[in-house]
Amino acid sequence: MKYIDEFRDGNIARALGRAIAREADPGRGYHIMEFCGGHTHAISRYGIADLLPGNVRLIHGPGCPVCVLPIGRIDNAIDLALHRGVILAAYGDCLRVPASGQLSLLKAKARGADVRMVYSSADAVKIAREHPEREVVFFAIGFETTTPPTAVAILEAQKLGLANFSVFCNHVLTPPAIANILESPEVRRYGTVPLDAFIGPAHVSTVIGSRPYEYFTEEYEKPVVIAGFEPLDVMQAVLMLVRQLNEGRAEVENEFSRAVTREGNVKAQALVAEVFELRRSFEWRGLGEVPYSALKIKAKYREWDAEARFGIEYRSVADNRACECGAILRGLKKPQDCKLFGTVCTPENPVGSCMVSSEGACAAHYAYGRFRDFEEVGL
Amino acid sequence: MTIRKGYIRPIDFRHGRVDMTHGSGGRAMAQLVEELFLAAFDNEWLAARNDQACFAVPAGRLVMATDSHVVSPLFFPGGDIGCLSVHGTVNDVAMSGAKPLYLSASFILEEGFPLGDLKRIVESMAGAAREAGVAIVTGDTKVVERGKGDGVFITTTGVGVVPEGVNISGERARPGDRILVSGNLGDHGVAIMSLRENLGFESSIRSDTAALHGLVADMVRAVPDIHVLRDPTRGGLATTLNEIARQSGVGMLLREDSLPVRQEVAAACEFLGLDPLYVANEGKLVCICAPQHAQLLLEVMRSHALGRDAADIGEVVEDPHHFVQMETGFGGRRIVDWLTGEQLPRIC
Incomplete structure (x- = not known):
């Protein structure tokens, strides 16, 4: 497919993977949150984690519209x-x-x-x-x-x-949700959840532009790279973020310039x-x-x-107590850390919302990546 | 005015519609059976007008399969519910390596359904059956009130005979076996999707609906010891391979680059947010065989009109979790899971 295959080319992906491995400092970790469910899906579907060095970790953010609906x-x-x-x-x-x-x-x-x-x-x-x-x-x-x-x-x-x-x-x-994560005590006060940089949303940014993210680079000194939803976009954004972090920069950069402007x-x-x-x-x-x-x-x-x-009245309802969707949406836990994952909670019978949409962190990991949870499935 | 003795006014297929009397068991039903079904299917068993068909059973193991068809819309590029209902059951019988022999056909008609459309559908069934060399030997017709059905639903059941020495079954996939498909994936589902009212996009994609027993016969003749055959209909190739992996207690590893998908189908799927691996096929089969037979089978498939684009897409591996995995064209690895939920309702 013209204009699509170009962004899924395996050879370029491997070259980008080598560049990231070369430039990433083995002495430190790189904790990059992709805010958007579209990126979460692409990362799982194309197996992008396989192409990144171990110290470059992608953390799934809350940008899945279905997942955050109470x-x-x-x-x-x-x-x-x-x-x-x-x-x-x-x-x-x-x-x-x-x-x-x-x-x-x-x-x-x-x-x-x-x-x-x-x-x-x-x-x-x-x-x-x-x-x-x-x-x-x-x-x-x-x-x-x-x-x-x-x-x-x-x-x-x-x-x-x-x-x-x-x-x-x-x-x-989007911006208030990012601010909420950055303001959370685990990130800001205790630093128990390392969060070094953001991959900014693709389609959202075509509407709001890149300017709203400038606040995060200024106030929180976290680099942001806005990226398209194709797998090479994500790889390129990771490389750009690794470079920013290495150079101590915190700027908004636009990898998705084919669709996103500042305004x-x-x-x-x-x-x-x-x-x-x-x-x-x-x-x-x-x-x-x-x-x-x-x-x-x-x-x-x-x-x-x-x-x-219709005089709709909102009543807050608590999640299932064992469900870790909340912690997963804030990047505190991984899907496989949840006791319900893959047992009580599956795509057929979801307990939490992250297991519903294909953009949800749990559904993406279940559908595409859960073989990694078993050591013997090495092949 | 003189009326000829014994004259019954023929059914008006141009303007007529199904009404409740067509399922009542009375004269109107008898006339519909006679002028439509008997005329179109035209064989000695139906002509005998019994409530059942009686035929000699050839030697060997008998195979039986049944399939209901509720596709919407009823007519689509490349076919209609009529030929689909023949191909569906013929293929289910053929995936055992059997030669399909006889079919039954059961119709649920909705009051008000145009008789002309019913005639088109029945003639399409008759044509498909003739082409496949099977006879539709018994059947049934019921009518439900308007609003209680959706035009026409068709259930067909088929029987066939498996040749001596052939033992094809979903639990026979073994680590090391090769996985072959007979051609491009997703054509049927995308052809149907292109007609759905709220999507309407122009496409040249036609359903691949076809009877595969001829192709199967060629394959079985060349390699009697084929391990597994299955037609990846609803749920697509992904779901079929997961079924087989579970049945056989194995895992699978596919290579994304080797999956045959038409350019137009890939583009339509991209646009609709679908994955061709999960889109229905109605004229394709998956074959799992010992590695030393793969090349010969591919050659046999490619020399048949329905297997021209056959491809070797991966291998069976050991895996206690029965995962179907895929090396992506991108260089990573992922699971190809069961279909979750309903991607395209009423596809066949």
Whole structure:
């Protein structure tokens, strides 16, 4: 495939791997967090860890939209679909996330809830137009990448005068989550969790640009390299970060310059600013309440806000006590450190959210890398 | 006006639709069976009009397989539910090394389904059966109310006979064996996907639906001691290999660079976020054989029209965890796991 195979070339990968091994100082460790689930998936799927020297460690971050969605929010969505008679339009990867009462949207569907999988917010608007007699709610989740399309859906509904369409908004923001991790006592105060540098998100950065990360390099002195989702992008970003750390630099560098600018997508930002405003606080799975880390629909578009229309009340629900998703999302633990991993918690029967989406750290390790947990599978 | 004696107005296949009487057991059903199924399938067993087919059993071991078909949409590039329902069961029988002989066909029709579409489907089945040299010897028709079905569901059951000395089974993969596939992966699933209403993208990809027993017969003739044969349908190659690894108590190691995937299929999968390893095939087989037989089998496969793009994709290894692993084109290694959840519902 043209324009894709070039970014998956094994020979270049091995050359980059050799360069990283040559330049990485064997006397120190390099702890690099990839924030984004897209990177987590690419790292596992292409076996990137096999090409890196042992002292360069990749830590999976919380940038998997499905993983950070708290149980209470999914309970709200299930309630809408199961008890309020709405058609709930949701992205496919939300459907299997475990919620309260052994339910998920998929299980609610089997009990009669009208849950429809959509590929875009436009599909949800289409369903609303096709079913004027039904209330249609779009279960909007995701980081800055999926937010502009949700804004477009609301503006489209306004233009069409769609009275039966509304959005249950759960959009979250990347920079406050990174700040939350850097502010965590384990990283900042005790230093028990070494975290030296970040691989910055690919698609999110096409929208917000590279400028928001400058704060992290200035305030926390952690280098950031924004990278594309192809495996060679990740390898190149690791090399750039190793160099920054070796030279004692902490800068925002842009490996994904084919798509990301410093300013980002100004038009998309304007759409988001038109429709959404900051929430004072939002609960993240794993991170807890994070101030100013999510968006809500402005009062001016209240008519299309499902939270207002259905009087949705949020109730926080604790994770399964043995589930380590929280620690895993903050980089404190690895999937294989969790007692439930691969036993009680599997992709077929996920207990925690990290086992659901293919971008989740546990699902990625289970699907692609768990043979490494067994010594005898050396081949 | 004179009416000819014994005249029944023929079924209006152009404008007519299935109604509840077509499944009632009465005259309307008898007429549908006669004018459609008997006419299309045309064989001595159906012509006998019994509730069962009675045939002589040849010597050897008898093989039996059944398969239900619920594909949506019913018509797709490269085929339709009719020929698919014949190929599906013929292939399940053939994967034992057997020669398929007879099929049964059971239809669940939805009230209101256009009779013209049903005719197209039945004729496509008849054509596929004729081409495969199997007879559809018995069947059944039921009708459900509008909204209780989705046009038509078809269940077929097949029987065949395994030649002497052939023992092909999912538990016979041994460390050191080679893993071969008969051609490009993922064509059927992507062809169906390209028609789904909310995705609609233009593509030239056609379903690979085909009966594989001819190819199997050539392979078995060349190498009677093939260890495993299986057609990687739902769940794709990845799921099939995991099934075999578990059955045989072994692991597998694939090489990503050797997997045959069409450029267009790879591109469509990239765009849809699918992995061709998990996308359904309807005219491909996986063969596991002793290493010394691999080259000969590849040559036999490549000289058959349905095996032209056959490839050796990896080997069976010892592994107490039964992992299917793959060396990625990138140079790393990863697991190729079972399919989780439902990637593409109602693909066959």
